[in-house]
Amino acid sequence: xxxxxxxxxxxxxxxxxxxxxxxxxxxxxxxxxxxxxxxxxxxxxxxxxxxxxxxxxxxxxxxxxxxxxxxxxxxxxxxxxxxxxxxxxxxxxxxxxxxxxxxxxxxxxxxxxxxxxxxxxxxxxxxxxxxxxxxxxxxxxxxxxxxxxxxxxxxxxxxxxxxxxxxxxxxxxxxxxxxxxxxxxxx
Numbered sequence: 001x002x003x004x005x006x007x008x009x010x011x012x013x014x015x016x017x018x019x020x021x022x023x024x025x026x027x028x029x030x031x032x033x034x035x036x037x038x039x040x041x042x043x044x045x046x047x048x049x050x051x052x053x054x055x056x057x058x059x060x061x062x063x064x065x066x067x068x069x070x071x072x073x074x075x076x077x078x079x080x081x082x083x084x085x086x087x088x089x090x091x092x093x094x095x096x097x098x099x100x101x102x103x104x105x106x107x108x109x110x111x112x113x114x115x116x117x118x119x120x121x122x123x124x125x126x127x128x129x130x131x132x133x134x135x136x137x138x139x140x141x142x143x144x145x146x147x148x149x150x151x152x153x154x155x156x157x158x159x160x161x162x163x164x165x166x167x168x169x170x171x172x173x174x175x176x177x178x179x180x181x182x183x184x185x186x187x
Contacts, residue, residue: 023089023090023094023098023102024101024102024105025105026088027087027088027089027102027103027105027106027109028105028106028108028109029109030087030088030106030109031087031088031105031106031107031108031109031110031111031112031113032109032110032112032113033070033071033074033109033113034074034078034087034109034110034113034169035109035110035111035112035113035114035115035116036071036113036114036116037071037074037075037078037113037173038078038110038113038114038120038169038172038173038176039113039114039115039116039117039120039176040117040120040176040177040180040182078169078170078173079173079177083166083170085166085169085170086166087103087106087110087162087165087166087169088102088106089102089103089106089162090102096154096155096158099158100139100158100161101139103136103139103158103161103162103165104136104137104138104139105137106165107133107134107136107137107139107165108137110133110169111130111133111134111137114130114172117182119182120172120176120182122182123172123175123176123179123182124175125171125172125175126172129168129171129172132164132168133165133168136161136165139161
């Protein structure tokens with residue numbers, strides 16, 4: 001899990017680690033784990049893993065040690081001064097409609113992970129961000145193949161959504177770190 005998710009190798013490693021059947025499932029799991037980290041859920045890794053997978057109704061695809069490694073990597077990405085964090089998304093060559101659906105799945109997972117610490121939702125930053133992320137879970141994009149101007153407009157809109165999600169997640173992480181009274185501790 002050392003490759004960044006912005007590379008094809010990193011995305012493939014993540015999908016394999018999660019034993020995900022498709023991009024949406026891999027994105028939802030990445031969102032869920034990111035939500036746990038942002039929400040400050042620092043229970044024992046085994047307990048957090050169990051809660052996360054119970055939320056999705058499945059069995060844990062990775063062991064406790066790997067789970068801890070993934071959470072540590074997410075923490076480093078979210079806390080990096082270079083803003084290295086990137087949600088799990090398919091490559092840019094993937095049809096836009098599929099990328100929009102995967103972004104929606106990522107946001108669904110993120111909101112589920114964040115919900116493990118409802119107190120975090122009391123942050124003022126959440127008043128605008130959480131409804132926006134909930135709206136993105138319903139995101140749809142026109143299928144590729146329209147007129148060129150419409151294509152560029154749709155592509156630009158999707159890129160802006162991705163950047164909004166990145167920024168919103170990092171903002172929530174920083175806000176949560178400034179309010180340890182709302183978080184479970186040291187995440």
